[in-house]
Amino acid sequence: MKIAGVICEYNPFHRGHAYHLAETRARTGCDYIVACMTGSFVQRGEAACLSKWTRAEMALRSGADAVFELPALYAIRTADVFARGGVAILSGIGADVLSFGSETADMHLLESIAELRENEPDCVSNAIRRGLSEGKSHARAQGEAIAEYLNLNPELLDSPNFILAFEYLRAIHALSARIQPIAIRRAGDYHSGETGAGYASATAVRRLLRMGEMKRAAAELPETVQFALREWKGMHAPDDLLIHCLRSMTESEITALPDVSEGLENRVKRAASEAFDRESLIEKLKCKRYTRARLNRLCAHAMLGLTRALAERHPTPEYARLIGMREDARPLLRELKRRAQIPIVSSPKALVNSEVFALEARATDLRALCMNAPEQRTQNAEWTAKFVRV
Numbered sequence: 001m002k003i004a005g006v007i008c009e010y011n012p013f014h015r016g017h018a019y020h021l022a023e024t025r026a027r028t029g030c031d032y033i034v035a036c037m038t039g040s041f042v043q044r045g046e047a048a049c050l051s052k053w054t055r056a057e058m059a060l061r062s063g064a065d066a067v068f069e070l071p072a073l074y075a076i077r078t079a080d081v082f083a084r085g086g087v088a089i090l091s092g093i094g095a096d097v098l099s100f101g102s103e104t105a106d107m108h109l110l111e112s113i114a115e116l117r118e119n120e121p122d123c124v125s126n127a128i129r130r131g132l133s134e135g136k137s138h139a140r141a142q143g144e145a146i147a148e149y150l151n152l153n154p155e156l157l158d159s160p161n162f163i164l165a166f167e168y169l170r171a172i173h174a175l176s177a178r179i180q181p182i183a184i185r186r187a188g189d190y191h192s193g194e195t196g197a198g199y200a201s202a203t204a205v206r207r208l209l210r211m212g213e214m215k216r217a218a219a220e221l222p223e224t225v226q227f228a229l230r231e232w233k234g235m236h237a238p239d240d241l242l243i244h245c246l247r248s249m250t251e252s253e254i255t256a257l258p259d260v261s262e263g264l265e266n267r268v269k270r271a272a273s274e275a276f277d278r279e280s281l282i283e284k285l286k287c288k289r290y291t292r293a294r295l296n297r298l299c300a301h302a303m304l305g306l307t308r309a310l311a312e313r314h315p316t317p318e319y320a321r322l323i324g325m326r327e328d329a330r331p332l333l334r335e336l337k338r339r340a341q342i343p344i345v346s347s348p349k350a351l352v353n354s355e356v357f358a359l360e361a362r363a364t365d366l367r368a369l370c371m372n373a374p375e376q377r378t379q380n381a382e383w384t385a386k387f388v389r390v
Helices: 015-028 052-060 079-092 107-118 122-133 138-150 160-174 202-210 214-219 223-231 239-248 251-255 264-274 278-285 292-304 308-313 327-339 355-368
Strands: 003-008 032-038 066-070 097-102 180-185 320-325
Touching: 003 015, 003 079, 003 327, 015 032, 015 097, 015 180, 032 052, 032 079, 032 327, 052 066, 052 223, 052 320, 066 079, 066 327, 079 160, 097 160, 107 138, 107 160, 107 180, 122 138, 160 180, 202 214, 214 223, 239 264, 239 278, 239 292, 251 264, 264 278, 278 292, 292 355, 308 355, 320 327
Parallel strands: 003 032, 003 097, 032 066, 097 180
Antiparallel strands: 066 320
């Protein structure tokens, strides 16, 4: 049995994702596809537009055979941690192949960049330091330095899927994972707002949802998943909760969050004392060094109580939580259980003593407070939501 794995967010699932799953099956000749999907929050530090259970059903109706959860502890983090978490789960359950979308399918190029990230030449290190001294973010300075060294377009190294692609390769090497990587050139532009032709991005679909353009949003999704839009009743950011949380935290508590350094805690405290919502906070903090994505993640970390110490206690996932599967994929589950090197669990009762799952439950409860519909704002969905069967 050949099993392919994908690491995804499906926020929401669209035609480009369906294309990737179909190409994965065609290119690898796999018998089954397993998805490792983010839960209630996504890598940018924002609440997912649809629940994890709905997004899992979308995937299962469109090419995936089983969906495992990438815990928030790894999902709402920098690209390297996100990649390491996903690779560790797929490797831990015995997937043979990791298929990922990228702006390039040139595996030699991706391997070269992964190697550069591990063994950085002095000239690249010096170029990164120059970029930092000019006020650039570390990611930007690093991307430009590598692009210059390899004679590449710097914009390529600033593309989210491209960055994740070589981080997946780094994670495979670091974990000594016995999993074969395969890059599939993505269809459509990750950030494009274009709709109506070809492959609209998830960004474009979410924009249509926020505008109330339900028919146009549905037109950008495969027919198999359009049912999911019935769940969409609007959402908002929990701005008051965020500002209260940051104002209540001490500078040392902010310093204890992941990726807070260089006096950022002082800037956060000052900005929180003046900001009236999330956007005004981000505007006060945003600069070349501190990107919007990094600051959005900081906000999520603060509200969820995701500390550096918690992250360091769990460098890689210790379990694989199955949240949905196809009924005809039972042979897959039996094989995964035979291969697995980490526990496969589906019931939250098995995770009652896990602080990683406790963080997941907080993330799901926080997402509930982002919903506009009263019936979607209730607590404890982790304990009441049904396992997804298709």
